[in-house]
Amino acid sequence: MQPSLRVTPPQSFRSSPPPTPPPTVKKASDATARIIAKIKARRSGLSSSNEPWVSYPLSEDQYTELTQQVQSDASLRGYVNQDLRHDFIPSVGRLVFRMPTYLHEWVISSVVEEVSRQLRVIGAGDSAAAAFARAVVARGSPTLDFTETGFGRHDPDAQFRHLDAQYPGVVMEVSYSQKQKYTPYIAEDCILGSDGDIRRVVVMDIGYPNSKKATMSSWKPSVVLNEAGELELIAEQTIVDMIFRDEEGNPNPNEEAGLTLQLRDFATETLSGPDLTESIRIPASKLYSYLTEAEKNMAKLKQKQGAVRETRPWVRKRRRLETPPEELDDNREAKFRKIEEKAISQAEKDDSSYKTTPDEEWSLE
Template sequence: MQTPDGLGVTPPDKAIALPLTPPSSAKGSSPAVTAVLRIFALHRAGQLSPWTKTKISPEEHTELWRRLPANARLCRYVEEKVRYDFDPEYHLLVTRMPTATHDAFIAKIVENLLFQLKTISESLPPAEAKTISQIQWQNTSRIVLRDEPGAGGDETDYKLNPKYPMRYPDAHFRHSSEKYSHVVIEVSYTQKHHNLPYLAESYIIGSGGSIGLVIAFDISYGGRSSKATISMWRPRTWVDDAGVKHLEVIQVIDQVPFRSADGTPTSGTLSLRLLDFVLPETFRDVRPSVQDTPISITHEVLAEYLEAAEDNEKKAQAGLTRLPAHEQVVVHKREWSPEEEYDSDDDRGIVERESRKARKTDEKDEDWVELAYHAALNIAFSICTNYPGQKVGTNLATHASGDNHAKATGELPEPQRDRLKEIGESEVKLVVANSCQNMQWGN
């Protein structure tokens, strides 16, 4: 199985820094866990890149989920909003933060595929139609890749005892009678592109071949080129002369463009079959001719979906609002009383005490995150400017000093400069080096 080298490269404009001086609530804990907590906080603040990687062991993952409940608001946010992949074998946690373009593009693809499945189902006799209607889009639910027969465990077990890789694919389709989704779809950014073969292999091998198709769309988000491509992987099994069964992953489509660099659609079609959406055993009562029913999306339609998604994000950023920013408006808000939320005075007292503690912790943590974020961002920017094209990893401590450090910190607001003077250059060097370990920045 491939190793995920370079997984989740973070661009300089979204560098994630380890905290400079942890608040009292974080002292004595693993630096990796503290870093992940800060990443989650940046996610909540909307300051995270779409694909951010962190090194963290299974033991640290357990510590993470033991610590998170201490901050009720952040814990609830992570459980409801944060999508992250975790690989216990390679000690990798990748936090996903999809862009508006990403979400709109994947939504149109899913809508198209669901419509075709529904159309096929409606044309068939009741028994076959029922089987096909049970193929459902799984939205952004997680997949735990337990390739051991009979492996189980609920959500809590996984958080505290993560034995298996966990993935949050961008979209996937699963038949209600099957354990795993059979089709997985990923939308790739520049950072994520080089990890797609590893991701595809992880899905297919980790599911024991039950995931039968991984489709990846590389939309080169934020790049100079408008080129967008399709890649696809399938499982392959065979038996050797000794009678041993083998499972491997083969790439059947390798970065075939559906939109050229100048933004024009290419000729071609993404072609699937109905059988691609289920295990063969699931279709044992479905006629072979029905199983071979084509399901396809032309490159022209895919390019239209992507262009519409990109335009929609641009308009959302610069579009009209009901209350323009230059107008002065007095806003009247309804008063809200939380009395009905408490079953007793005791409950109310407990909630209020915990809320006060959480607010104090959050305020300290958010100030800390902002300081660390801006410090590392400026230092990293200076390094990348002075060392163009160079991969910056564990040797970052060598560069995060002298003129680089002075230039970077000189661009910080005065309160942050004063704070960095208190901390000292040596500690800042160590912090930035640790936070950027395993990150690779180019031009």
């Protein structure tokens, strides 16, 4: 997000005595103010939504305005830039807040761990492929920002990047029902925004409504001729909803089904060549086991059946003492809290008259 410009009015517009200097950025529009209030609610733990994927309609101009407002507010800037996982999908005009669940994190971490393990196996040798594999690392969910070229901003669930590459070669997402219709646009943004340097986007859909069904899809960059005879870069879907668990909860019996990644997929063509013929494969049966294990473990934790220590030899628990820089002025903190709650309350009132399409109703907190 870019810092805003400071604007000073001409001298001829000033009266005597001089007014208070103007704010760094102009007043937020209603749409932007509503979203800022939602962000403040999340930061304060006052959000009424615990959905893993919550989206709001927002145009590119409004997103630019939101960015300027956030960057001008020191109290929001750090939270939004570092803690709030979010996406802006310009092709459909949506701003998305992400809040991954335990199930989501378990599944994606299992897949990342297995891919990393197979990369280590390939990297154990002394060939060019081994050297390449050793340079590929899992990098969590660093932001992919393509806003300057019109392809949005994304915080993917996982990514693998070669140490010498600008962009990850492989991006992974775990999707729920709310997210499913947007994942093709995210895949397209990642591939087109990186000029094809992101070579695979893999999406696992594990949240079909009223069903145990789970599927996997995949996209890759492809150059095609358009009707005018010009070459165009597109995001080609190579796997379409491959089932790894059916609606009744059974695994896919097809031994050929699964996720296969070529070693050369993990970096831009500048770093990888056709001689990298090794591949990484996770069969559908293993994807099935990752999901079922995650569900069983999540149920155990929810029912508080996990092991805990049996004895507590202490009399009481003591928190650390606050150091002077961390001490808060009670009056200032109370005042800040009151202002923030007022903004949230106003935003909720605004939302009551904020018209949405049926498709958008589920996405508003």
